[in-house]
Amino acid sequence: MIFDGFMIAGTIVCAVSVLLGLWSTARHRFPTDASILSLAAVELFLVVYGIAAGVRQSGGETLVGAAWEFWGYLATAILVVLLAGWWGIGEKSRWSNLVMAAAGFTVFVMLFRMQQVWIGQGIF
């Protein structure tokens, strides 16, 4: 099942980031602390997820898919968040928040794919 503890935690973190980003887009003409901090939380989650994945995989857990596909997704997701932060704050406007919200959504999709590579297709 894809929605294990990590996926649930990741979904919540990403959803909070998307919602705060959308709210900030509607309300403010500058990148808000809420957008930035919630995106930072997404990055923190990815790092924790990566460390946990490393521990679990070195402890003998096997993946359904290819390990390097999993790690490729994880590295790309971490990069997406960094790029979105840089690109979003580079111009301080309303749309900075939308860029960060889009990154949160992208990470959610990538997390879903990582879970598929690890666990397989069954959602629940």
Add this chain to the structure above:
Amino acid sequence: MDKQQPRGSRIASRVHGDPTALDAPAAESAQDRSPERKNRGLGRIIIAVYAVFALSALARSTFQLFTIFHEAPVAITLSMIAAAVYVVATISLARTGVRAWYVAMGAVIVELLGIIVVSVLSYADPQLFPKASVWSHFGQGYGYVPFALPFVGLWWLLTHRPRRGAAS
């Protein structure tokens, strides 16, 4: 409704960005519709979406190229081309100047033609596409965003076109 000088934005105000700092919010009416404003405002998010597609298409097609190329050579080759088009479009949309505008325009037109041709092909001859590519079936696997994206890009470029005789 908008708070001008933000109390709740301590982090962003410390980050050294561009001169359009927090105390001078960028004009949202886009009164200056020149290529120099192409990566501003709403353009930021359009470019960000292009970047996501560039990155994911590039990563995915490179992965497929080295693993399952023999299973779907046509689909994967077209995915590589799509990835290249997205990379060019992202960079040229993000850059300012007249030449970048023309490069972006070319990339977006190729993108539009690409998704139409590949989508029609994927319905007409499904055997060519045992593995979905970014552009097959009007970008179904990506929430049809790949089909909407070139229209958005085209609209954005046409509203930010270089004036006649403008120097690059």
